[in-house]
Amino acid sequence: MSSLATTKRQSALGRRLRNNWITILIFLVVVAAVLLFVPAFFQPANLINVARQSSIIGVVAIGMTFVILTGGIDLSVGSTLALSGVTMAMLINSGLDSTVAIIISLLTGVVAGLINGIGVAILKIQPFIVTLATMVSILGISLRVTNGGPQAFDNSGDIFNFLGSGDVFGLPGPFLVFLIVAAIGVLTLRYFSFGRYLYAIGGSSEAARLSGVPTKKMLVAAYAICGLAAGLAGVMTASRLSVGGPTAGGLANLDAITAVVIGGTSLMGGTGGAIGTVFGALLLAVLSNLMNLMGIGPFDQQIVKGAVIILAVLFAMQATRKRISDRRGAAKALPSSAENATADPNATPGVPQ
């Protein structure tokens, strides 16, 4: 056990690369092809645009990773994003201090997430259904409070500039926010018991519960985090546009789920992680930017986007399968820990990412 654990620890970076190699490979291949065919892509101004364009879906997708790792899903993030943006715009118009308005908007996201979490963990309703219902209701709340119209507000403050349009050290503010959120996500999922518990719940909720994981609490927390991320994305969107729109979320839920899945996190839960999601979100932004630069027609863009998603997921699935078979191999060598390999994350040799 100890020798194996040491080897694993030593090659942590290598393993992480191996686990994500397909996504990274696709990313690199795309980059190489682009170098050849679309040199305009690598102009700094364009790269900054892409970074900016990936940020909002990226933030939502990091939150979504927490939920999907537990084997759940959150369809309500787009509505939550809109509600949070609308809340912020209206509170600022009512004369409230911008920081307080932002905090209340983020809390709106947390509350939406808590409701989802309670529905899933305590009322035991399927995540798809709970979040489908909240998706509809939350959109209704946004439309109700705005009478269906976008809410313009003054976004000239420093904080909005940072969250929306500004640059820090030459990097777009929203992209920095995305990177910070991603870093927090990666650290939480990798190094905190909370993160490890989420993997355990995704592997087998019952086994996790039997080995003492407070599954309900953890699930509620995962959805709350997802809601918080969606709320943050709403604040970012509104800061960028100086408008809180009740229908702003659009298809953010599907884009975020796509980013998570092409980042190698399984919809079945238990495997994957936040680093893959970062690449997933970047891949989506790069893809749409590239197609615009290449002048691909709007109809063809949709066809290509769908095909790329399928390919990326196929590759990601293969990588996951390999990871699982690796882990089985390791588990066979360790009969004592094989039984609850997924249940107790600390005893799991092939710790995912």
Added chain:
Amino acid sequence: MYITKKRLTSWSAAVVVAAALTLAAAGCSASSTGAKSTPLEVGDKPAPSLYCSSTCQSQLVLKAAPASVKCSIGVSWSATSFPYGATSSKQIPELAKKWFPGMQVTVTDGQNDASIQSGQVDQLVAQGIKVLIISSRDSDALKGAVDRALKAGVRVIAADRNVNTTVDTYIGSDNGEAGVVSGQNIAKVLGSSGKIVELAGSLGASPTIARGDGLRTGLKGSSVKIVTTQTADYDQAKGLSVMQDLLQKYQPGSINGVYTHNDQMAFGAIQALKEAGRDKEIKVFSIDGEEKALADIKNGSMEATVGYPIVTKESVIAAAKLCSGETVDKRIKLDSTLITKQNVAKYVGKSPQDE
């Protein structure tokens, strides 16, 4: 780490209560302050809007005394999740209350689903309405329900979007014509050097097709070129990011105009132009005429928009006419008004999307 069931229940109950309170608080504070969608300022006497030409006005002369109009009408809008639908569903009952105290109005929201809307129309008919104002989700899918209403003796007004059957009247402006007006203006402003990009609305939607075809008709005979068309789904955020990409592809000097299928996408495009420092080089031409677009025209960040007016006043007056047994022309068309810096002052505060 075990939590007893009892503790868990009380804990979750507390969270639910807190959640509900926070949401309610957010909702209340917001609704009390932010719902500043232009208060309706109309005269006590029924009158059509600024965008109803003299022909249109002559079609909407009510012979009966407003106080004598007594009947129940139903309003069936395709959806209220977009500003046009939301404003219309809100204004019609308000106008009716103000102008015709004897008119009872029931409003339904089709939630962007033709079958839901169809069921709602049946229900309105069953309730015994005399006049139906319908803006259909789909001109074919709502044909059945509207035919059933007509058969039951209900008079039908198609508002903004027509239904594919013989209704009493169809009131609205014309998406294709709005595109033509904008195209002719683009040809006039940009002249022979014109090279524009087109930000289209949602693919396959009928206004997108009409506004795109209209542009091409309007540009006929000029040498203005449409260098590319991309969709931004009528969405401001997408308008911004697609325009950023297009500015990257078309370096300074290669385009001098952008045509957007609605004002929301134009707002995104304007932001992209300003951030890239190319707002002086590229002119923005749009459709709709939101209040904010008028402000943008005034301050020079938008070159022109073409008004796509709401038809609430006209619909209510037509409903009153039908209630009183008067005849109404089969087609009442509102203007596609070109709004530029020269004439914008006339429309500020009375934008096509509110008035």
